[in-house]
Amino acid sequence: MAKRALITGVTGQDGSYLAEFLLAKGYEVHGIKRRASSLNTARVDHIYQDPQTDNPRFVLHYGDLTDASNLTRIIAQVQPDEVYNLGAQSHVAVSFEAPEYTADVDALGTLRLLEAIRFLGLERKTRFYQASTSELYGQVTQSPQTETTPFHPRSPYGVAKLYAYWICVNYREAYGLHACNGILFNHESPRRGETFVTRKITRGLANIALGLENCLYMGNIDALRDWGHAKDYVRMQWMMLQQDQPEDYVIASGVQHSVRDFIRWSAAELGLDLDFTGTGRAETAVVTAVRSDLAPKVRVGDTIMRIDPRYYRPAEVESLLGDPSKARKQLGWTPQISARQMCAEMVAEDYRAARRQAVLRDCGLDLPMAMRG
Numbered sequence: 001m002a003k004r005a006l007i008t009g010v011t012g013q014d015g016s017y018l019a020e021f022l023l024a025k026g027y028e029v030h031g032i033k034r035r036a037s038s039l040n041t042a043r044v045d046h047i048y049q050d051p052q053t054d055n056p057r058f059v060l061h062y063g064d065l066t067d068a069s070n071l072t073r074i075i076a077q078v079q080p081d082e083v084y085n086l087g088a089q090s091h092v093a094v095s096f097e098a099p100e101y102t103a104d105v106d107a108l109g110t111l112r113l114l115e116a117i118r119f120l121g122l123e124r125k126t127r128f129y130q131a132s133t134s135e136l137y138g139q140v141t142q143s144p145q146t147e148t149t150p151f152h153p154r155s156p157y158g159v160a161k162l163y164a165y166w167i168c169v170n171y172r173e174a175y176g177l178h179a180c181n182g183i184l185f186n187h188e189s190p191r192r193g194e195t196f197v198t199r200k201i202t203r204g205l206a207n208i209a210l211g212l213e214n215c216l217y218m219g220n221i222d223a224l225r226d227w228g229h230a231k232d233y234v235r236m237q238w239m240m241l242q243q244d245q246p247e248d249y250v251i252a253s254g255v256q257h258s259v260r261d262f263i264r265w266s267a268a269e270l271g272l273d274l275d276f277t278g279t280g281r282a283e284t285a286v287v288t289a290v291r292s293d294l295a296p297k298v299r300v301g302d303t304i305m306r307i308d309p310r311y312y313r314p315a316e317v318e319s320l321l322g323d324p325s326k327a328r329k330q331l332g333w334t335p336q337i338s339a340r341q342m343c344a345e346m347v348a349e350d351y352r353a354a355r356r357q358a359v360l361r362d363c364g365l366d367l368p369m370a371m372r373g
């Protein structure tokens with residue numbers, strides 16, 4: 001019989017790639033989506049299966065990580081072999097604005113799922129993956145970070161995820177649950193949410209190239225991150241749950257770059273050379289060469305990036321670099337897509353969307369910003 005997986009956060013970046021991956025492996029995949037006033041399934045619409053006709057292997061359930069009875073009912077109904085807890089208020093900056101909600105979803109939501117598994121007596125059947133994060137390290141004292149590096153989170157998001165990390169370990173130790181933490185470093189893709197830094201840059205610069213925007217406003221571009229591709233990272237989420245022994249693993253590329261580097265790469269994909277001048281809040285990026293016809297609206301001398309302190313965080317995580325040796329040695333995992341290749345893919349996708357938008361504009365059919373793809 002096909003294995004059954006339940007994914008929270010199935011409508012998000014990772015959830016959509018993981019659902020595709022598990023369907024290709026022959027799984028029956030159940031996902032939890034939130035009720036919203038407008039459609040929020042764009043990332044999984046292409047794998048949607050009509051429940052009327054198809055005897056579907058991909059099934060969506062309405063639910064929310066803040067609702068214990070709902071989660072318990074879904075788990076009782078699905079009887080999953082594997083639960084992937086990817087659902088979260090996942091934006092670090094937003095967690096400073098909504099700390100209590102973030103704790104409810106990211107920390108207590110994890111507890112609710114684990115308790116549902118225990119309450120239903122599924123501890124021996126259901127394996128559990130927890131989406132832990134490099135944000136646990138926060139203010140790092142050791143580089144690169146491994147599974148044994150001490151945690152010092154720097155945001156309500158990081159602190160909530162710290163609770164989730166430990167409650168997962170606790171249910172493993174206390175009840176013998178097969179529960180694993182994947183400590184994942186930043187991973188991106190063309191499906192990344194538009195307000196995370198990589199996507200903000202690739203989308204913003206594609207729009208600037210075609211005259212849909214004038215300037216990118218950024219926060220701390222000195223921040224250093226270890227970026228990988230979401231497709232590589234969801235594969236590892238599944239691999240962890242196939243092990244006989246549940247353990248925690250760092251998943252990272254082992255290479256670090258600055259946000260400034262990412263801006264430079266993205267501009268280069270559009271044929272633009274940049275000069276970064278000034279420091280701190282006065283830093284800008286000015287175009288020094290236009291080397292292709294991809295950016296017909298940009299001129300040498302244009303300032304296409306400025307700093308806006310609104311995007312600074314009350315406490316910043318300046319530098320993260322992961323050491324994925326354990327995952328490589330024990331599971332044979334190696335990432336296949338470099339950060340630079342991923343950046344090229346993201347720019348290409350966002351450029352396609354911007355071109356569609358520019359065509360509409362040129363025909364006098366411009367859409368409001370909020371409705372642009």
Ligand code: NDP
Nearest residue numbers: 009011012013014064065086087088090131133184186187
């Ligand atoms: P996204 O923000 O793209 O997706 C988050 C998902 O969680 C969405 O499906 C969202 O639903 C859902 N969600 C949010 N709140 C709730 C709630 N109250 N109840 C149920 N579902 C909810 O995140 P990613 O796909 O990038 O990340 C997946 C997980 O991995 C998250 O837990 C994140 O914290 C963690 N992580 C991510 C990393 C990264 O670099 N991407 C690195 C390390 C960890 P909706 O679509 O309706 O908003």
Ligand code: GDR
Nearest residue numbers: 090092133134135185186195196197218219220221223311
């Ligand atoms: P992060 O990702 O906080 O690492 O969390 P994000 O892309 O939001 O920020 C990365 C770094 O870029 C700096 N930065 C900006 N960030 C945003 N969003 N917008 C800006 O304008 C901007 N300018 C500079 C940030 O300050 C930060 O240093 C992501 C999320 O996916 C988490 O859910 C996940 O756990 C971690 O990655 C690993």
